[in-house]
Amino acid sequence: MAERKTVGDGLAARGISRRGLLKYTAYLASAMALPPLASRAMAQALADAPRQSVIWLSFQECTGCTESLTRSYSPTIEDMIFDLISLDYHETLMAASGFAAEEAMEAAIADNKGKYLVIVDGSVSTLDDGVYSTNAGKTNLQTLKEVCADAAAVISVGSCAAFGGIPHARPNPTGAVPISDIITDKPVINIPGCPPIPEAIAGTAAYFVTFGRLPDLDHLNRPKAFFGDSIHDRCYRRPFYDQGKFAHSFDDEGARNGWCLYELGCKGPVTYNACATMKWNGGTSFPIQSGHGCLGCSEPDFWDRGGFYQPLSSAVMGDRTLIGGAALAGLVAGGASALRARKRRADAAKATQSAPGKEETRS
Structure with a gap:
């Protein structure tokens, strides 16, 4: 496997200066309720960090969470994909499709075992072994378990993934459940909303890239920086x-x-x-x-x-x-x-x- 370029390499290739990186990390530190001095440490850690491999799975959802992410303005979706992360699989945004798309996901899992981040939007059907929502010949339930087996962490984006959302509403004909009901052996962070605020998605992912860990969470596993106040x-x-x-x-x-x-x-x-x-x-x-x-x-x-x-x-x-x-x-x-x-x-x-x-x- 070729060595993955760092975030700093990508920024330099695009002509983004250290001042520009400091400006971004200052915004991120503020958004995540971190001390002002944290921005410099974040800038150094971010510049030296490899681009984070991300696999994005979409299940019982409306694509509103992806639509929300594409409207993120700090960082923008372009900055996210080209500088901070390596979006190795996303059915809606990736150019590949069919067998090529599934092969890309399998390669990302093999190359980044134990290090990749899984982002999920949509609830998971569990009734009758999850047959009511499938993709690539597999149920969502099967795909989620297989992909998350070697992940570093999971981010449930949107209320459907975080809490079951509208598919989970009565009478819940597909047996829809949130991601945390199925994945219990990995850190799971919830970013609810219908749809969620795009900066909450991007900011949480950027925090993970910078520090290699998840931010402080509340009792519902939501980032306190974005969900700490009513x-x-x-x-x-x-x-x-x-x-x-x-x-x-x-x-x-x-x-x-x-x-x-x-x-x-x-x-x-x-x-x-x-x-x-x-x-x-x-x-x-x-x-x-x-x-x-x-x-x-x-x-x-x-x-x-x-x-x-x-x-x-x-x-x-x-x-x-x-x-x-x-x-x-x-x-x-x-x-x-x-x-x-x-x-x-x-x-x-x-x-x-x-x-x-x-x-x-x-x-």
Whole structure:
């Protein structure tokens, strides 16, 4: 096997200077919530690291996760493929097809045994031995087990791979399950979302290339750098929530003034993701900024919870409330604040109406 070129070799061949590399690692350190001084260490480690072999598998999915990745802007998909990683297999993006594509994957596994990274989007069918989703004459279940056997780690991209997603929703006719239900002997990192934020995918892969390990994860195996805060806590509409100013329909005065969408069913208070800070399409916008409440797509079973347009306080799943105790306490406190704000406005309005000299002049 020919020696794999380092990331530094690839950058130099494309005329990218050390200053350019430092600029990128500074952005990455910031995105991953690392100390500023980490950017220099990252730049050196990244320059000396070989391009990471990546095998991307697509199962029961809609290709939305790949579409999202192609819109990553730091690093871009071009920078990812040509500089940071060696994308050795990806059915949608690779030029080869058929037998040539499968041979490329087999070669990548043989040449990088124990070192390659597997990225998966889509859930896996398990009913009747997984016959409801197949490729290249194999079930997804069989392919996943074979490809992950000698992998260094697995990244589940999108809510379908991370938590089962829409294929897993009731009545789940294919027996769809998340990747972590099948791969239990390898590190599995979840980057949920429907679709996930592209920089979360690219940033996590770049972190692995740089440090050779996975970043800090939360209780759902999500990178804390991207899933450590709720959308509600970072939302620019949060002050309106605290003031008790809510939109009650998608075209009322509150909606036109950009007030909080909580009463229209926004799930931001119980959804952990970086949508409100990183946004989409190069930082242009995110659903709440575009006037629609958060659906909670980066949380488990978001589809079956229902109540997309019901406030959290009334949305239920089966015989239990949608929100947990801590979140409920926060919402109760916020709701009390909102009620107090409404009462102050009502009292002020009454005082204005009853003040001397304020009677309406009639002609």
